[in-house]
Amino acid sequence: MVKKRMTISPTEKNKALITEMLKAAHFRMTKPRTAILDLMIDNHGPFTIEEIQKILKKKSRISIDFATVYRTMRAFEKAAIVTKCDFGDGFSRFERTDHRSGHHHHHIVCNICRKTARVDICPVGDLINLAKSSGFDSITHSLEFFGVCGECQTL
Amino acid sequence: MVKKRMTISPTEKNKALITEMLKAAHFRMTKPRTAILDLMIDNHGPFTIEEIQKILKKKSRISIDFATVYRTMRAFEKAAIVTKCDFGDGFSRFERTDHRSGHHHHHIVCNICRKTARVDICPVGDLINLAKSSGFDSITHSLEFFGVCGECQTL
DNA sequence: TTGTATGCAAAGGCTTTGCAGATTG
DNA sequence: CAATCTGCAAAGCCTTTGCATACAA
Numbered sequence: 361m362v363k364k365r366m367t368i369s370p371t372e373k374n375k376a377l378i379t380e381m382l383k384a385a386h387f388r389m390t391k392p393r394t395a396i397l398d399l400m401i402d403n404h405g406p407f408t409i410e411e412i413q414k415i416l417k418k419k420s421r422i423s424i425d426f427a428t429v430y431r432t433m434r435a436f437e438k439a440a441i442v443t444k445c446d447f448g449d450g451f452s453r454f455e456r457t458d459h460r461s462g463h464h465h466h467h468i469v470c471n472i473c474r475k476t477a478r479v480d481i482c483p484v485g486d487l488i489n490l491a492k493s494s495g496f497d498s499i500t501h502s503l504e505f506f507g508v509c510g511e512c513q514t515l
Numbered sequence: 516m517v518k519k520r521m522t523i524s525p526t527e528k529n530k531a532l533i534t535e536m537l538k539a540a541h542f543r544m545t546k547p548r549t550a551i552l553d554l555m556i557d558n559h560g561p562f563t564i565e566e567i568q569k570i571l572k573k574k575s576r577i578s579i580d581f582a583t584v585y586r587t588m589r590a591f592e593k594a595a596i597v598t599k600c601d602f603g604d605g606f607s608r609f610e611r612t613d614h615r616s617g618h619h620h621h622h623i624v625c626n627i628c629r630k631t632a633r634v635d636i637c638p639v640g641d642l643i644n645l646a647k648s649s650g651f652d653s654i655t656h657s658l659e660f661f662g663v664c665g666e667c668q669t670l
Numbered sequence: 671t672t673g674t675a676t677g678c679a680a681a682g683g684c685t686t687t688g689c690a691g692a693t694t695g
Numbered sequence: 696c697a698a699t700c701t702g703c704a705a706a707g708c709c710t711t712t713g714c715a716t717a718c719a720a
Contacts, residue, residue: 388694388699426685427686427702427703448603452684543718547675580678583676586676
């Protein structure tokens with residue numbers, strides 16, 4: 361008789377990591393936070409507030425108020441647990457921060473359905489080719505820089 | 516006796532170009548549109564809606580309703596007269612479209628005062644150096660791609 | 671004149687905030 | 696038990712829209 365393997369629920373599987381992440385940021389371990397982190401560990405995203413809410417409602421049957429999701433995301437962002445993405449369509453999106461030094465990635469966004477694909481290299485020329493090979497068309501890109509200008513550095 | 520040179524007001528100076536631009540897009544030549552174009556011909560921007568309003572109020576003593584500015588910008592954008600920029604801070608910004616084929620540029624934005632400087636080259640590595648030389652610090656950049664994904668191409 | 675554009679005010683859509691009750695440590 | 700967190704509702708902020716009036720062609 362074959363020994364049946366123990367099935368581990370997603371939450372169970374990620375519990376250690378979640379506990380660690382919340383503890384490191386001095387956050388209390390609550391149901392909404394655990395569920396959100398569990399989702400973001402298993403799925404790359406990025407996710408809008410509404411997506412996070414709906415996915416958790418469907419998959420985990422957990423109802424989280426949207427104000428809580430907003431607050432959680434803001435807190436997580438400040439704690440560098442998540443990174444905000446702005447695709448210029450009026451929705452804030454969030455994904456887990458990539459803490460490997462020097463690592464960052466970009467996205468390609470469908471202008472119709474807003475689906476996103478991850479793009480892992482940066483130089484623009486190569487990126488356009490890679491993006492095209494992912495099946496996207498009519499590609500444009502937006503590149504903006506942020507920083508602190510000379511005047512504000514002395515404030 | 517030295518012949519005094521005729522001084523030409525900004526609006527006078529740009530009038531021909533403005534008339535041409537509006538006519539080409541089948542727009543009526545109204546006071547708000549003329550004033551906005553006059554501003555955007557003389558200043559690079561990009562400008563927020565509020566900036567356009569306030570600058571015109573101050574410089575030309577023209578009071579334009581913000582709804583009109585929004586509508587004008589949307590119409591101009593559709594007519595490719597202006598291009599919208601999104602710096603992820605909740606404000607739409609607009610600048611005159613650069614119609615030279617293959618030309619586009621980026622910006623570096625001060626996170627404190629939101630002042631922007633134009634950055635005219637694209638490859639990321641070089642851009643960071645150029646941006647730094649403009650006096651900005653703590654530079655980050657955001658690069659996003661937009662397009663139509665495989666599924667939506669068949670709709 | 672006739673369709674277009676403007677101004678004003680109200681409504682929309684995403685996000686933030688106030689506060690009382692629930693929960694975590 | 697004390698500090699934090701959540702849910703609910705109201706408010707904020709940028710943007711869009713409805714409608715009557717004003718204006719360009």
